[in-house]
Amino acid sequence: MNITFLGAAGTVTGSRHLLENGRNRLLVDCGLFQGLKQLRLRNWADFPFPPAKIGSVLVTHAHLDHSGYLPKLVKEGFGGPIIATSATLDLLRILLPDSAKLMEQETEFAKRRGFSKHKNPKPLYTARDVEKCFTHFKAAGWEQALRAPGGFDISLRHAGHILGAASACITAGGTSIVFSGDLGRHGDPLLADPQPPAAADYVVIESTYGNREHSPEDPLVTLERHINAVSARGGKIVIPSFAVGRMQNLLWYIHELLRQKRIPQLPVFVDSPMATSATQLYALHAADHCLDAGGCEEAFSFAHYVNDRDESEKLQARKEPCIILSASGMATGGRVLHHIRSVAGDSRSLILFAGFQAAGTRGADLVAGNRRLKMHGEYVDILCEVAQLENASAHADATGLIAWLGKIPKRPKKVFVVHGEPTAADALRRRISEELGFDAMVPEQGQRVEL
Ligand SMILES: [Zn+2]
Incomplete structure (x- = not known):
């Protein structure tokens, strides 16, 4: 198996991680790039290969930086199942139409006011593309083994970040990898604490607050x-x-x-x-x-x-x-x-x-x-x-991230630190290697690693 970091590498948004097992492909998260213009422009770049070659997509949670590119992926030819917890799918049924509506409104507004650089600006996707995307939805239960096309075995645990948010353990060809998804804080008044990671050979961990601690004030x-x-x-x-x-x-x-x-x-x-x-x-x-x-x-x-x-x-x-x-x-x-x-x-x-x-x-x-x-x-x-x-915040702070990773039952071969601004990702990488003794790296955008 190998992994390619197609987004959220050295930045917070645009989560897209591609697993390849032989010719089979599973995309973990399919997010929009948000924030800086140079990042947003990446939403308009061609996908690195035809999306029809992806067997399935697993969505860890409904936030648009993990899900907002789905309609575009389907529009460009993706035809497999979009797998997520049923709460995540229900939230996507609300979030994605809104995302399309905002894109259509902004395009209209830019056209009317004439402040777009394009003569005839078009939205990234429309409400119709979103409707088509819904027909691919497939619900997954908590901690139930599910086999995705191409022989990827998926099991989901609570990530405590938003309603339906999951961490995922994925196994294929005898290799296992855990994706933290976005991790929540302990003691959230509405959500259960994040469940510890399953034993796996590799871990992909978020680092939004990789260099910061939340104020201890209530x-x-x-x-x-x-x-x-x-x-x-x-x-x-x-x-x-x-x-x-x-x-x-x-x-x-x-x-x-x-x-x-x-x-x-x-x-x-x-x-x-x-x-x-x-x-x-x-x-x-x-x-x-x-x-x-x-x-x-x-x-x-x-x-x-x-x-x-x-x-x-x-x-x-x-x-x-x-x-x-x-x-x-x-x-x-x-x-x-x-x-x-x-x-x-x-x-x-x-x-x-x-x-x-x-x-x-x-x-x-x-x-x-x-x-x-x-x-x-x-x-x-x-x-x-x-x-x-x-x-x-809905995110664990640096100590919370280290505590979560430290609960993994066996030492992983490598930890990939994603979903953070460069300084945050690097600070977390250092803490992982110094405090837990795990081999950790911050992958670059587009980097492919053999697992
Ligand atoms: Zn999130």
Whole structure:
């Protein structure tokens, strides 16, 4: 068997790892490149070989940097099954149409305003391509051996990152390899802790926070401090958040603060149709999280769910203090941009980022202190407060990653460190070799390694 790193090598986004066993091919994750323009352009490059030659795709979880290229892969000729847990497939049925819609809208907008460099800009894929992609979906259970085309045996364990997120152990031709997928933190209020890795010859591990530790402060305390400060000065709080995962955790935190009367009774709005649908899925996939039916209802139903554009516009014009949760989480697009614009000039208000911000995104720019943002082709000055709630991340920190890998029952022959900015990936590589004594490397984009 061999592995080729077609994405998330030296960067966080675009997860695509190709396993080849003789002439059989399995692609693990099929993500979009996001963030810096030079990365986004990779979405438009030809796939390195005809996708029809791939037997199947395994998707570890629904986030677009692991799944958002699927419709394009199918459009380019991939014809096999797309394997994932049933919660992941349900989330993809929400996320992928939204991804296509955003691409189509941005293309239209660019055409109308004429700020595209292309004469006739086209989206990467359309809603129709997404529909076609759905016909390839195949659900996999937890810890049940499943044989994918080409003789790849797959077994999935909980990764504790978002609803349905899995780590995978894949065996073919007598060689085994574990993919961490994105790993969550221990003690998440909604998800079970990540399960330890299965014994395997090789491991591919993520390194989003490979050089960082989360603040030991309880996220409830951090959020409480921000909400009370902004509400005392009469501002609005806009929280850009991933519609899936972060949004539901934030709702749970805010609900807890309200229940314990630690913050004033501010109205809370969820302005993301996708987040609304994703939240409903928690009730359907009870085995994939820690809340019971009553807990789900209580934690999520207190917020007001905004659905149509009119209501969203009224919310932008609203002057009274309130909390607005909206997507996308790195402010790369979506309704949150309008909310950011609406509070940008108000020094009483706060934009509170709640997750990892990939280099090149508006979120990363703002968190780094840039106060002039380009949105919808125009520059906007940001005069309000900007903060980041890092301890509420859906990712394990460096010590969490080392602890997970350290639980592997036998020493792996090699560990591949992916899904991190170069400094984060390299810092984790060093810790793996120094603290665990495992041979570790950071593969380069396009690198192929014999297993
Ligand atoms: Zn993720």
